[in-house]
Amino acid sequence: MTEILCNAFRTVIATTPGNLLATVYLTANKIAPPHEGLxxxxxxxxxxKALAEAYGRKEEHVKKQNSELGDLGLVAKASRSTQRLMFQPKPLTIDKVFSAFLAIAKQLLESHSFDKYPFTIPNSKDVSFIVFKRPIMVMAFDLLWCKESGANSHDKKKNHIKGLLVAATECEPLYITRLLQSKMRIGLAEKTVLVALGQAAAYSETCPNPPLQTQSPLEEVGVPIGPMLAKPTKAVSEIIDKFQGMEFTCEYKYDGERAQIHYMEDGSVEIYSRNAEWNTGKYPDVVSSISREKFIPAICKPTNSSSAVLFKKDTAKSFVLDCEIVAYDHEKQKILPFQVLSTRARKGVILSGIKVTVCTFAFDILYINGQPLLQEQLKVRRQHLYSSFEEVPGVFQFATATITNDVEEIQKFLEAAVNSSCEGLIIKTLDKDATYEPSKRSNNWLKLKKDYMESIGDSLDLVPIAAFHGRGKRTGVYGSFLLACYDEQNEEYQTICNIGTGFSESQLEERSASLRNKVIPTPKPYYRYADTVNPDVWFEPAEVWEVKAADLSISPVHRAASGIVYPNKGISLRFPRLVHVRDDKSPEQATTSDQVADMYRAQKINHANNHEEEDDD
Incomplete structure (x- = not known):
């Protein structure tokens, strides 16, 4: 696959280099970087509706065929193959398709701009205006002044789709439809695209066009990078063994939302999630505590005087911070659980309407005053962090940390973290192999949670794809759910367990109500499950649940990581329980089958029944 894709990129570079950017985006099933929000x-x-109109079919017939085939792309291909043409349409080009996609995205942004971005029309009673640097955000702002009616915008979007479908031939309707759904289903992982692009650039006599030249991370403030992640560990002794002979530090692991805060020299601020999604509109209070006051209108100044205090020193002209934003009770001066933070609106938050207040805990700095710090050791990065900022209690604080290699002291520090409403500890090397590794789950960062010692280690983020009707006291709600992990290579969801215990009545009602409008008549063709699994209803992949379990075992029934660890068998979870719903993740960002296999291998003790021919659910 890499070779095929590399040769395709080389062909584009040699013949139409101006199309390379669009080619790469379409191959990766995207139209823009995640932080652009497009x-x-x-x-x-x-x-x-668009397919029916483009191919002269009735909507009910299209819906029926979609239920039978389970893939609207296949329906589009079949519809085109049976349609008679009076004349041959002009061939579609990369540029035409990509331009149409951008036009469609513009219509979507137009019709949702009031909901997605924290702008309101001037002279309204509560204005929340934030300064942006990127063109897409400027476009979102401009669109507010020429916003068309929803119906007109919808018609324009539909006409763009129809235009593509009418011009599409052979297999093109299949992939155009899937691209529009953001579900290519060709088994092509994004990493493969990047490797192929790198090889193509190396082999080609001329380099790719400037927008695609590989840049060192954080050469430009305002463009997020993937955060460094930690690997789970189950015991303090394991940490001592792994970091033997090295100086390391222990930090509180806060139960909040990972945030990358970018501060530009002009005083503007951008906040991104761990998935590089734009989160500035979710945290205007964090923005206001960083920005120079001239960028915050008087009507939007926070009423809490403490949050008006700037925590950055005058010497910090531009920076990128790695932080955790947590829900915080200012009266009691205590951290609140993640469940409280999750009740905060995800976008368009107005300062005067904030009910869930937050505190920012900074634990790393990646850039300061024009100087990237990724290649510096953590000890050096910490010096920059501590010297460039001041703590403001309840608004901005440094992550609580200690340096020790004593087992008892680490154990006490873990208990102190848990008593402070934190999840546990993050342990990091300080001055050896301690550079910042973006988008990598590194062995040089370990995470230790209190409940790790009683279970498999890390939690899993899984997708509910089916359910069984409840009986007895659970009549009227779903009694249990079929969960799946995600296989990136094959782009499929693989079953890993049934979960039905540990739910309160209110939780069952809430989850059942949330999933009822996701019911589909038949399972998707990209669901992998055993023939013996017969749930009462199937769902669209829509939600992500964080789940803990006692351990992992080889299963003849479930298909997670099938064939990776054990021939013709998958891996299942024993005694799974729901922790909470992950609103910050999409189904494609669920725990992967490779991660499941790694977690299974990491178990120090694999019981004999892990290899027995039985379902351990």
């Missing part, structure tokens, strides 16, 4: 994700109902 996506397609067209709803199935809109696609059905």
């Amino acid at each position: 996506e397609l994700g067209i709803g199935e109902a809109s696609l059905v």
